[in-house]
Structure formats: C-alpha cells, structure tokens
Amino acid sequence: MSEPAHVRAGLLREAFPGERRVALTPGDIRRLSSRFGFLFEPGCGELAGHSDDDYARAGARAATPADVVRCDLVVSVRRPDRSIPSSAASLFLGSSVRGANASPDQSLELDLARLEGFADAAAMDAATIQATVLGHAAVLEGVRLMRAGHSMLTLEGSFVRPIRMAAIGVNTASLQAIATARKLGALTHVLGLNESDRAKVERLGAKFSAIDTAILAAGPKREQARRQLARQLASMQMIVTNLHESGSAAPVLIDEEALSSLPAGSVIIDLAAAHGGNCAFTRIDQTVTAHAVSIVGSTLLASNEAAEASRLFSDCVRRLLEHLVQPGEHLRLDREDPLLDHLKGRSDGENPRVS
The missing domain is CATH 3.40.50.720 (NAD(P)-binding Rossmann-like Domain)
Known part of the structure; x- marks a missing residue:
C-alpha cells in the first residue's frame, strides 16, 4: 500500500463571471497523486469538460470551499476571491500589483504571471502559454x-x-x-x-x-x-x-x-x-x-477555448508542483530557489511556508 501524500492541495472552482478554465485537469491530478492529496470544489472543471466523477476517479476528493482553502496549497486560474489562511500558499495566474505592501498575516501568493519570460521556467510559464x-x-x-x-x-x-x-x-x-x-x-x-x-x-x-x-x-x-x-x-x-x-x-x-x-x-x-x-x-x-x-x-x-486552455494551464501547474514537492516530502518553499523568488515577488517575512 502506498504512503499517504504529505501535502494537501486544494483546487478551487473559478468564481470570476464567465471564467470557464480550471487550473488542474484530472489527468494531471492523477500524475501528481504520489506527491499530493487533492481536494476539489465540486463543479470546478465542468465548463472545461471535466466532471466531478473524473476528478474522483483521478484520486481527488470533493470538499466544501471552506475545506479546500484550508489545504497547504490552493490552486486556481485567477486570484482566489475568498480568504486563504496565512498558513497556506495560493498558486494562480494574476498580476503582480498586490505584493509589495502585503501584510505578514496574508497567505503566501505564488503568481504564475511572474514567471513570464523567465528562461529557467519556460515549461511552467503559464502566462506565455495562455497568451x-x-x-x-x-x-x-x-x-x-x-x-x-x-x-x-x-x-x-x-x-x-x-x-x-x-x-x-x-x-x-x-x-x-x-x-x-x-x-x-x-x-x-x-x-x-x-x-x-x-x-x-x-x-x-x-x-x-x-x-x-x-x-x-x-x-x-x-x-x-x-x-x-x-x-x-x-x-x-x-x-x-x-x-x-x-x-x-x-x-x-x-x-x-x-x-x-x-x-x-x-x-x-x-x-x-x-x-x-x-x-x-x-x-x-x-x-x-x-x-x-x-x-x-x-x-x-x-x-x-476552455478545454485546451485548461489542458495547457494544468500542464504548467503540474510541472511547477513537481518542482516544489518530491514524492514523500513536505511542501518547502526554499528562499534560495530562484524560481520561487520570481513567483513570490516579495520578501515574505515570517510566513511559515517559506523555509
């Protein structure tokens, strides 16, 4: 029997009106199952062609939004519209407007937009691929x-x-x-x-x-x-x-x-x-x-083009998550990792997720 994953990741349903994409597809959740245990908000992939049953078969578990945001890492296409606990990290494709003045009690935001043009992360550059x-x-x-x-x-x-x-x-x-x-x-x-x-x-x-x-x-x-x-x-x-x-x-x-x-x-x-x-x-x-x-x-x-856009977005997210967590390990956001330095875009003070 395989060891349970040490890292819990939550997949949110997009709340922005008209947004049809989903940040992770069932196929990529299956590929990440040795590193993460996934919770997903029901209906998260419906508009991109993925049913709740598809996610369940991939090993993810349906949960309320409140439970999803309590995971170690919360994943979405756009910046979450709900509060993320300060002990968690959120991963999304947004803008770098917020960050420099962020307070220490906010969750750690990992913005994929900050990887745009970063040569060492071309396979994870969701902004360029979505473009x-x-x-x-x-x-x-x-x-x-x-x-x-x-x-x-x-x-x-x-x-x-x-x-x-x-x-x-x-x-x-x-x-x-x-x-x-x-x-x-x-x-x-x-x-x-x-x-x-x-x-x-x-x-x-x-x-x-x-x-x-x-x-x-x-x-x-x-x-x-x-x-x-x-x-x-x-x-x-x-x-x-x-x-x-x-x-x-x-x-x-x-x-x-x-x-x-x-x-x-x-x-x-x-x-x-x-x-x-x-x-x-x-x-x-x-x-x-x-x-x-x-x-x-x-x-x-x-x-x-939600289905194809989601597939490409999910591929970038999967590659990044594989970089962040090795099988059987905890989530460690290393200060010395230049890729993480780009994603954070700011000094994160006492955030417990940054080691």
Whole structure:
C-alpha cells in the first residue's frame, strides 16, 4: 500500500463571471497523486469538460470551499476571491500589483504571471502559454463579430476578399494572432516599436511597420505619432492590440480620430483592456460600438477555448508542483530557489511556508 501524500492541495472552482478554465485537469491530478492529496470544489472543471466523477476517479476528493482553502496549497486560474489562511500558499495566474505592501498575516501568493519570460521556467510559464491561446481566440472572436468569410478555398466563379488585419505590439499573443489570421487567409500587418522585431514578424509572413515611439510620451509629438498610426491603420478591418508595460497603464494608441477613419464594420480586439486599454473607447469585459467599429475589451477570450486552455494551464501547474514537492516530502518553499523568488515577488517575512 502506498504512503499517504504529505501535502494537501486544494483546487478551487473559478468564481470570476464567465471564467470557464480550471487550473488542474484530472489527468494531471492523477500524475501528481504520489506527491499530493487533492481536494476539489465540486463543479470546478465542468465548463472545461471535466466532471466531478473524473476528478474522483483521478484520486481527488470533493470538499466544501471552506475545506479546500484550508489545504497547504490552493490552486486556481485567477486570484482566489475568498480568504486563504496565512498558513497556506495560493498558486494562480494574476498580476503582480498586490505584493509589495502585503501584510505578514496574508497567505503566501505564488503568481504564475511572474514567471513570464523567465528562461529557467519556460515549461511552467503559464502566462506565455495562455497568451498563445489568447491570440488565437482573439482572431476567432474578431472574425465572428465581422461575420466575414475566409478566403481559404476559392471555387470557380467565386471570390472572397481577404480580411486586412493588423496586430499592434510584438509579443506572444499578437504573433499568435497573426499566425491564426494568416491561416484564415488574412492579409496581415504588424505595427511595433522596435525595428529589431522585423525579422520575427516577416518569418510569419506578415508585413512589419514601425510605430513612432513618441506615441508613448506626453506632449505634441504624441499627437503626431497617433495621427501617423491612424494613417497606418486606416484600411484595416481587424486590429488586435496588446501594447503595455507590466505594472503600468496601457497607452492610448487609438483615439477617436483614428477610430473614425476605420472602415465601417471593423473590429478592434483590445488585449490590453485589463490595463486600461490601447483604444480610448475600450471598456473592460464589454464590447462597445463607436463610429460603426466594435471594440472588444474582454479579459475572458482564453475561456472561449476552455478545454485546451485548461489542458495547457494544468500542464504548467503540474510541472511547477513537481518542482516544489518530491514524492514523500513536505511542501518547502526554499528562499534560495530562484524560481520561487520570481513567483513570490516579495520578501515574505515570517510566513511559515517559506523555509
């Protein structure tokens, strides 16, 4: 008979309205069963295609939310909306806004967003991997709102005009958006701040154009840069924008003048909505219309592909948990571990989970 796991982990059901993902799949819970004993909140995986019976067969036990949060480690996709005891640690994909001023009696927060771009944790970098889902979902949402056809198949006597699509910003989500749009037959353009990004954009088959960096600064030069960007975007029917610095508000790139110059029926998918948005008309988790253009401010696009997004998220979490706990051992969050240093993002004082 196998030894019982020393570490209890709890899997929460996502409470954020519209969130369909789950942080761990039954398959990964089964793989972790020699290291963890799992409690799960009933219904946690239902919207991602995993029943409570699937979790029970994987070795997890259904429990009340109050019992789940009393585990040694609480796992979720978004920051938990309920209080976690100070003796526990919570693992989620959020933002690093909270942390520097956190009080010692709060639970230890391990934010997967802090691993983004950390070379030693590429296999655990949930933020980057979810960004690929986000970029794909953004284009599909844009096409849905445009009610456009795709020029993937041309029959005799038929002609479908390809969509003219632009991505603003050169990052994982925007590059995935370009790759998806090209597969749908779109004419693709990328507008970026750094000329050094040209090669990676052109390898995807997209055209690269530079944005004047003055658009990020205050003063009259910013207005000139916005007018230049408006001219670059004037013929685009779909725009995916995702330009922001971590911890800072997103700059407004598309103002009313630029919006009014776009073709009627165009769609802007603002992936920077959670940071304020790159479009002056963006409203977080809303789709609004201005000047006959739809502006999507959803932070839930990855949830549109909940099953695949959850599988990828769970894979990252499993790899991280395998790093944190060896079979038969207790949960030890070593101060000397650079990966944990990134995850914590702060000094944790007397937290008993940090050894």
